[in-house]
Amino acid sequence: MPPIPGSGLAKGLAVTLRTMTRKSVTAQYPDVQPDLPPRTRGVIGLFEENCTVCMLCARECPDWCIYIDSHKETIPAAAPGGRERSRNVLDRFAIDFSLCMYCGICIEVCPFDALFWSPEFEYAETDIRELTHERDKLREWMWTVPAPPALDPAAEEPKEIAAARKTVEKQAAARAQESTPPGPAGPGTPRSAGPTPAPGAAPAPEARPRPDRDESGPERPTGPGPDRGPGPDRPTGSGSAGPAGPPPGEGDPA
Amino acid sequence: MNDALDVAVRLLVVFAVFLTFPLIIGQAEHKVMAHMQGRLGPMYAGGFHGWAQLVADGVKFAQKEDVVPAGADRRVFQLAPAVALLPYLLVLVVIPIGPGEGAVGQVVDAGIFFVLAIMGVSVLGSLMAGWASANKFSLLGGLRTAAQLLAYELPMLLAAASVAMAAGTVSLPGILNAFEWWWLPWQIMGAIVFFVAGLAELQRPPFDMPVADSEIIFGAYTEYTGLRFALFLLAEYAGIVVLCGLTTVLFLGGWHGPMGADGLGWVWTLLKAAVLAFIVIWLRVSYPRMREDQLQRLAWTVLVPLALAQIALTGIVKVVI
Numbered sequence: 001m002p003p004i005p006g007s008g009l010a011k012g013l014a015v016t017l018r019t020m021t022r023k024s025v026t027a028q029y030p031d032v033q034p035d036l037p038p039r040t041r042g043v044i045g046l047f048e049e050n051c052t053v054c055m056l057c058a059r060e061c062p063d064w065c066i067y068i069d070s071h072k073e074t075i076p077a078a079a080p081g082g083r084e085r086s087r088n089v090l091d092r093f094a095i096d097f098s099l100c101m102y103c104g105i106c107i108e109v110c111p112f113d114a115l116f117w118s119p120e121f122e123y124a125e126t127d128i129r130e131l132t133h134e135r136d137k138l139r140e141w142m143w144t145v146p147a148p149p150a151l152d153p154a155a156e157e158p159k160e161i162a163a164a165r166k167t168v169e170k171q172a173a174a175r176a177q178e179s180t181p182p183g184p185a186g187p188g189t190p191r192s193a194g195p196t197p198a199p200g201a202a203p204a205p206e207a208r209p210r211p212d213r214d215e216s217g218p219e220r221p222t223g224p225g226p227d228r229g230p231g232p233d234r235p236t237g238s239g240s241a242g243p244a245g246p247p248p249g250e251g252d253p254a
Numbered sequence: 255m256n257d258a259l260d261v262a263v264r265l266l267v268v269f270a271v272f273l274t275f276p277l278i279i280g281q282a283e284h285k286v287m288a289h290m291q292g293r294l295g296p297m298y299a300g301g302f303h304g305w306a307q308l309v310a311d312g313v314k315f316a317q318k319e320d321v322v323p324a325g326a327d328r329r330v331f332q333l334a335p336a337v338a339l340l341p342y343l344l345v346l347v348v349i350p351i352g353p354g355e356g357a358v359g360q361v362v363d364a365g366i367f368f369v370l371a372i373m374g375v376s377v378l379g380s381l382m383a384g385w386a387s388a389n390k391f392s393l394l395g396g397l398r399t400a401a402q403l404l405a406y407e408l409p410m411l412l413a414a415a416s417v418a419m420a421a422g423t424v425s426l427p428g429i430l431n432a433f434e435w436w437w438l439p440w441q442i443m444g445a446i447v448f449f450v451a452g453l454a455e456l457q458r459p460p461f462d463m464p465v466a467d468s469e470i471i472f473g474a475y476t477e478y479t480g481l482r483f484a485l486f487l488l489a490e491y492a493g494i495v496v497l498c499g500l501t502t503v504l505f506l507g508g509w510h511g512p513m514g515a516d517g518l519g520w521v522w523t524l525l526k527a528a529v530l531a532f533i534v535i536w537l538r539v540s541y542p543r544m545r546e547d548q549l550q551r552l553a554w555t556v557l558v559p560l561a562l563a564q565i566a567l568t569g570i571v572k573v574v575i
Contacts, residue, residue, distance in 0.1 A: 012540040016290040026294040 038149040040119035041102045043133075045141035046093055050114035053088035057106035057115060065099035066106060067092060067132075095138060097123070098131040118144040264360070265347075272343050276491035277308045283491075283535045284308075290539040311484075318480035325388035326477065334386060335478070335485035338379025341372045342492035349499045350427045352509050352519035358427060365426035366414050369500060370407075376489065377403045377455065380464065383486070384474035395473020398464040398546060402454055405553035410451035412561035413444040416568045417504045430508040438507065440571060444564040445505035447557050449530070452497040454553070456490060458534060460541040463549055498530035499523075506530075 027034060036042070053070040069092035075085045107115045118141045125131055133141075151158070157165075284307055288295030300306025322328055348365050350358035362368045377399060384396015418424045420441065421432040454461035465473035475486050502508055506526045509519030544552070 009541070013536060016536060016540045019292055020286065020289045022292070024289055024292045024294050026292075028294070028297070 036119045038146065039117060040121075041104060041117050042119040042121040043097070043117075043123060043141050043144075044095055044100070044107065044138065045116045045118045045143075045145050046095075046135065046138035047114050047116060047142050048090060048093060048135060048139050050112045051090055051093065052112055052114075053090050054111065056109050056111065060105050060109045062103060062105065063099045063101055065096040067094040067096070090135070093135045093138060094132050096132040098128050116142065116145045118142075119146065120144045268346050269343070272346050272492060272495075275495045276488055279494050279531050279535075280308050280487075280491045281305065282531065283538075286532065286535045287539050290536070315481055315484035320480040320482060321477075323388060323477050327386035327388070330382050330386035331477075332482070334379050334383035334474075335482045335489070336379075337382055338376050339485050339489040339492065341376035342489060342496045344372050345369050345496045346492075346499070348426060349496070349503060350430060350508065351499075351523040353427075353430075361425070361427055363425050365428075366418055366424045366504075369426070370411060370414060373455065373493075373496065374403070374407060376493065379486075379489065380457075380474045383478065387474070387477040389477050391470040391472075391476045392474050394470045395464045395476070398470075399457065399474060401546075402457065402461065402464060402549065405550055406451040406454040406557070409447050409553060409557035409561040410455065412558070412565060413448035413451065414504060416444040416561070416564045417441060419565065419568045419572060426503055430503060430510070433507045433510055435507070435510070438505075441505050441564070441568070443560055443567070445501065447561045447564065448505065449497070449501050449533075451553070451557055452501065453534065453537070454549070456493040456497060458490070458494070459538040460544050461549060462543055463546050466543055494531055494534050495527070498527040498534065501530055502526040 053068060055068055058064075058066040058068050068090070070088045070090050072086050073089050075087060077084050104117065107117060120141065123131075123133075285295045285303070296304030296307035298304055299310040322331055345368075347360050348358065348362045348368060350361075352358075380399040381396050384392045384394075384399060387393075417429060420437060421429040423429060423432065457464050465475065470476075475483060478486060502523055507522075508526075509523050511518065511522035
């Protein structure tokens, strides 16, 4: 059946009339802030406590827009007769956002979780040189990094947390075994937490956030030494502290 | 003395309507067009949903330099906006919005003739502008305006003649006094022809070939700046007011309404005119611009035969009754 003459004209009128009755899609940006999705690529924040000056980000950056200066410091031996250790100290960390193309490779490549995406995007400047954000400014952006989006309810447990939990369980079991026959470790400590240790309620070593590991050069010996002692604790260090309140951006399971 | 005062008040009221109604329609166009396209339209000027946008536009236009091109025919160039705008003011004087002597600026016996003749004059403004600008795009726009005027004046006149035949008078209040509700279906064909031809004469989209900005800049108005340009735009919107008012009076029964004409007649007139103005905007948003040859074909092969058929129908019914 051929279309009725003029039906196309009527259809055109209907479309515009229907659009008029709908809510318009205009975003009134300066008045209303946009509702950005998680993982928005606004600006890059630097969690400098985590940075070890490994230079991976600067080397992988396709635009070469990351500038890092550092020097080495020697740390005296912790214990008498021990070996001196050297560590890198960050002098300058800058990202030139006039060059940055927001690919996020630096963030992907950082093995120590020192770089994070922040959704903030209102940092336009009138002078292009001001777009080079120095270390302090990059550290300030860290406060705007949102908590990582929650996993799906039925999702697999993140590897770091699984590893941390396993270690805690193992330690707790070992301590329980130790303490049961002779009982020299003090009467009250392990027994109650022993059988079913939850990751959050774990004893001291696991509750510590990871930044310690990097800046802990001088402190390591003076830190909670006795707890750090046993070997199996090590892997936990690279896992995050799980659900217990980390600093912003900490514990990103990805 | 009293007569002079009466005339002064009437002219003042007509002038006030002439200054405000086009702005109201222009603002409505801003907002309706925006929402039909999923936008918001002006939101800042004046605070509440940009109600003062056109006032702001007027201030802006007034501040701009008024340039007359060196090669232009100076006097004609400067006169053209006034020629385009003033006829609509004159037409407004004779459009009745309510029953009785009080609701019309001046009763003219040959109202239809007066109105159509004066509206034809306003197109001269575009022709003058097009010719005097010494610009090829202006000239093209002016010629297109002329062709459009020739093509669409005829069906407009014929449609108006049909109503005059039906009423047996050419006076606008006289036509309204003779109006019966069944004229609505009787004269519907003529109404459509009149409205469409009027749109074309105002060069409103989809009949805006003479000012097609994507091909001939802005037609006859290309060389205009500042206040004179604003006057041309104002003329377009004043033209919408006049066209909607005339269509209401001639075909939709003016002050006649379901609840009677006593005291509320002018509300009916304004309401009908407002609906027509909305349709003018609606058509602009919905349809793309017609090509020059399509424009001519629509006038000569559709509108003129339809208008003639309407006259024949009017004549037959008139004889039978």
